[in-house]
């Protein structure tokens with residue numbers, strides 16, 4: 001503590017979910033050093049207001065802040081999420097749906113059988129390769145079970161949440177204010193730079209001038225500080241990921257929903273279905289080069305059976321890509337201002353949280369100097385690229401033929417070297433786990449997640465003519481019984 005020379009003041013520009021997550025974590029870690037945290041939010045410019053699904057990292061976020069589920073979940077109409085179910089992405093493979101469940105400790109028993117079956121299937125033999133059959137969360141989803149780990153169950157179960165994103169921001173805001181975070185309601189009109197290029201102050205329409213030692217850009221797609229004031233460039237992913245727009249529309253609550261997000265492929269993109277306590281969130285993510293705003297809305301309404309309904313649709317544009325520097329001078333970009341990868345695997349808040357946590361670690365360990373800036377930027381950039389690759393593979397591997405959109409996605413050769421190597425290894429019947437290790441990319445999407453996607457798309461050769469009817473590890477190891485017995489320990493939802 002004696003050697004630490006913390007900064008005095010951090011100002012966060014923007015009060016969306018990213019701004020309040022950053023404020024909560026900075027205050028939690030650095031209030032003890034006397035660091036003052038303020039959030040400026042515009043009363044006129046709203047938050048993006050979508051983004052209702054998380055990964056298991058959000059559980060860690062609340063745990064680290066000491067916030068219990070029974071405190072925040074009812075306030076945000078939240079439900080549990082253990083799986084993402086993909087429907088209609090690869091009809092030619094004969095697989096109409098598959099799951100990408102969250103991976104838990106107990107899955108170490110069955111993962112290797114899943115890998116073996118995927119290999120056996122790549123040799124042409126007809127064995128079970130449905131990902132959800134090999135993973136506990138896949139079973140919890142189909143049996144409608146709560147993921148809360150029973151007291152005597154000796155394994156950690158990973159799960160995420162669905163929540164109302166506006167209420168989540170509000171919950172974090174109310175709590176952070178009680179803990180001493182200042183909240184200024186005003187529009188930032190301009191950003192003044194010092195001679196050394198650092199941000200000196202923010203000028204507000206309330207005529208206040210706000211100075212700080214460090215600034216955090218959480219102004220969403222506006223990226224007012226990082227991209228506009230500091231002129232940091234943006235790397236678009238448009239050539240890899242075509243989707244650049246979405247239309248969202250709520251529908252009635254689903255009675256007794258499964259604890260999973262459903263992602264259904266439509267003519268020019270896909271639609272999410274997220275069950276909340278008080279309503280269902282739906283949204284069509286599409287590429288505006290292929291379908292107009294109005295056509296997308298009509299297709300979504302038709303998909304939801306809401307063609308005649310006067311329910312309002314919310315149209316959104318998406319800047320998919322990442323900034324060239326996530327931390328530049330005395331400014332960190334967090335949330336949509338730092339980048340966005342379309343929401344297929346609900347990774348945005350996950351990346352936001354990781355950016356904040358990684359920054360806290362790097363900034364503090366360098367005694368609140370910029371010494372770790374280069375490291376931080378390369379770690380963040382790598383994270384975005386590898387998450388992008390996993391999403392790109394969903395489009396590359398599709399086997400739909402109903403539109404130019406799907407055919408163009410399949411034909412798209414804008415693949416990173418990393419992704420190309422992974423796919424090559426898979427199709428050559430090689431060990432994708434070893435390739436992931438060789439590339440040292442296991443911390444992004446691990447071996448099991450890659451198997452889930454590739455098997456879920458039926459990325460296999462044709463079945464061999466001769467089928468010995470043997471070698472199915474799923475049947476041999478009695479995995480169905482194993483998981484059904486495990487699930488008896490969990491409460492029904």
Ligand SMILES: Cc1cc2nc3c(=O)[nH]c(=O)nc-3n(C[C@H](O)[C@H](O)[C@H](O)COP(=O)(O)OP(=O)(O)OC[C@H]3O[C@@H](n4cnc5c(N)ncnc54)[C@H](O)[C@@H]3O)c2cc1C
Pocket residue numbers: 013014015016017018019040041042043044045046047048049050051052053054165186187188189218219220221222224246283285316317318334335336337343346347348349350352
């Ligand atoms: C279609 C879609 C689906 C998504 N789905 C998911 C999902 O399932 N899971 C997930 O994790 N994420 C998802 N996301 C992303 C998620 O919505 C965002 O990551 C999250 O809401 C954080 O947004 P933000 O706080 O960065 O920006 P915003 O919510 O846009 O907040 C920006 C803030 O900046 C303020 N501001 C802007 N300009 C000024 C100014 N001049 N002066 C003062 N204040 C200003 C605004 O008032 C606001 O408070 C999705 C996004 C989209 C577009």
